[in-house]
Amino acid sequence: MLPKTFDPKAAEPLIYARWEQSGAFSPEHALRRNPDAEPFCIVIPPPNVTGSLHMGHALNNTLQDILARFHRMRGKSVLWLPGTDHAGIATQMVVERQLAAQGNVGRRELGRDAFVQRIWEWKAESGGAITQQLRRLGASCDWSRERFTLDEGLSAAVRKVFVSLHREGLLYRDKRLVNWDPQFQTAISDLEVETREEKGLMWSFAYPLEGEPIDGVSEIVIATTRPETMLGDGAVAVHPDDERYRQFIGRMVRLPIADRLIPIIADEYPDPEKGSGAVKITGAHDFNDYQVARRHDLSLISIMDEQARMSGPIPDRYRGMDRMVARKLVLEEIEALGLYRGAEERMIARPYGDRSGVVIEPFLTDQWYVDAKTLAQPAIADVEEGRTVFEPAHWAKTYFEWMRNIEPWCVSRQLWWGHRIPAWFGPVDETGKPSIFVEESEAAARAAAQEQFGRDVELRQDEDVLDTWFSSGLWAFSTLGWPNETEDLKRFYPTDTLVTGFDIIFFWVARMMMLGRHFMGSVPFRRVIINGLVRDEKGQKMSKSKGNVIDPLEIVDALGADALRFTMAITSGARDIKLSKTRIEGYRNFGTKLWNAARFCQMNECAVPPGFDPATLSSPLNRWLRGEVVRCGALVTDAIEAGRFDEASEALYRFIWNSFCDWYLELAKPVLNGPDEAAKAETRAAAAWALDCAIRLLHPVSPFITEALWEETAEFDPNRSGMLIEAQWPTLPAEWVDPQADAEIGLVIATIGEGRSLRAELRAPPSAKPPLLIVEGSGDAKRVLIAAEAVIRQMLRVSAVRVEPQPPAGSLPFVASGVTFAMPLADVIDLKVERARLIKEIDAFTVDADRTAKKLANADFVARAPAAVVQENRDRMEEARASAAKLASALQKLEQAGV
């Protein structure tokens, strides 16, 4: 017998442990039963090893688990492959902070090897936290295949990919301007830069013209938001068509403070409409200027170091100064020189590092770049031609937009935590440049160097590591064993579905598309389901600093994993998911409702007898229930297949709460308490069968409570074996829907509903038990209603149900499904209220009838609308007219009686 309540906190860990022990999480489980089981594979978006579970994970992993469990129950060999990401910058940052908090020496003092060792230790002690937390959610990952991006296997894949791309000319070393994070002292990619609009000042300076004035003008005015960079100016540019400056082109200005001569050049870049029309060109510190400098072969003057302190060919007093301090000094000195020409407040787009939060500097360095443009072409075609499908489909546009304008991808990072770049620098070669050997191992590099130089030479491995996304870009195949030709790779690549957030379409999805296509020759996944972003109830992004974070584990503790999962599923359709605790409580209540329904069934000895076949059900109520189960099953199945987890969970909610609990069980009570043993037996079987189906259908969304119910309700299906997780998805033939039964039960439901409504509106006391009189209706309707007398009596609180074409005076009429009823309640209600009710009802019917009549009077409508629509309107009008007429005569009688 079921306990009175379900205690998720106690039950969930035990259930999870049993799932793990059962082996059901592994794809081999299905193969043992059916060697031909079709594969289904999802690779998890690997959370950061540093991470702990947040609502985004809860959402994303709930959806993946629904898919995994659904396909498992449908007999597929399901692999949901879990793992974690080393998350270069993020992890390094965490450990650096930890060192600082413990008062230890910094990473530089500690040294590379010791620092990296330190991170590994940290990972060993707390790195598994997030995978434990995923278990709390109920994630049915195959933990035996868990991977980590810095595993030896995945590292080998990274080296192979790097070397291959290099050999193919798709990966190269280049000196150019990069986004430099002065805090972490590393290059970062465009995507890791967050541009923020801020109020700032734009200053104007005059640069004195060298030599004779032109038409009395002896200076040229430039505007800048970065005064300190003027020390690195290489030119002043003007537009070639700008009449004001035509004669200046080719002349020189003396750069103040730096005291250098720089040329005035003509370039299309300056906009004559903006500012003075003349622009200072600082090629080493501005992306636009860099392009201009390259066009004009200007030298690039770097005046900052890795920490964005002033350095290089600058006056000594600036050396080592922070750039912001230098800015003040430049302003003071310009002013002192009499060259200050004012300042203007305006909005300035300033770049920030998304991890460090500090202002990013364009910085001239040597880095490794991937030729993303070339790799993107086939990956674009894969989506254009539908080999990979985005859901919702509009996300493909976002993908295209970025992929079609993709820039070279800077993949090197000046960090210590990550995959060391497999490149070795040797001595200068015959071209005068240091030789570089890109090989999968040091031995191979050595051999290559030996080959080139004909002797042993000193080699030094590149100090840098790769962008984290370089390794996660391989995730869809490296985790399956690539570059080895493993069974898993053959069996599960391309994977089926990727579930992830839109925030990493560029970072991750696009990179996997490019690298998967390039190295595997086919797409990494056939479908990408993009889920929304979880926000707080006010729609704000959850963040620790705002203090509005809802911790999924606290929710799991308080309300159970199923409540959280159901909430995630049913809200998953939205782009922004606004989460509130009361809503989650509502879905916890839903679980309780199901639990109680199961208890009720057990109390009533519901059970499926051996050899039971739902096709043989005979009572209309049971046949109606069977139809409801079929409809629910179809909705849930179709919705999950379509990635509409919101629709699936809504269908389940409706079926279980409304159809099964509110109507079926209530309608079944008189049978279960009645004397007809045969009917009782059938109802017990039908209820047990329906509940068994419901438990199965709900399992992917709410696995714990359904598994607990399954264990306690063996009588609901005598053929059960094993756990629910490995049970079969219900097979529900569409022929099990019985329109006749639907109509009959529909009439009973409408009668009870309308009758209740009448009683409530007239405030008839609950104790009053009038008979329900059937005044007018078809023979079938009368027969059905008489047959349902027992339930109508109980649910509508009436004394009897009988046909009475001439109801006594004081009977209150109502209409349901075209049948006219009356209840003699005149003595217990206020007839004035009844009069008001009748007027309101008549009015509603009349308005409806008139509107429909008007439509039918339109010849175009009758001629052009489909016949079925026209007929529907005719029926509608007639029924509304008839209902109005019936109630009108009742109103007339009431008024004749003086009310």
Added chain:
RNA sequence: GGACGCGUAGCUCAGCGGGAGAGCACACCCUUCACACGGGUGGGGUCGUAGGUUCAAUCCCUACCGCGUCCACCA
């Protein structure tokens, strides 16, 4: 500047060509033999604005207003 998305009941959202739905909240009723984490009933919307297409528009098209997100080098 470009792209994408969103404006439907007090709140959160579904619906996306044939007279608007759900959950929560609200009001009233119910100590009914599974469940008060419950049962019943009800109020509440000119579906952002203006045009257009259509027999028919919340749904399709256009413009506008408002909100959001992403991308972008404007000094």
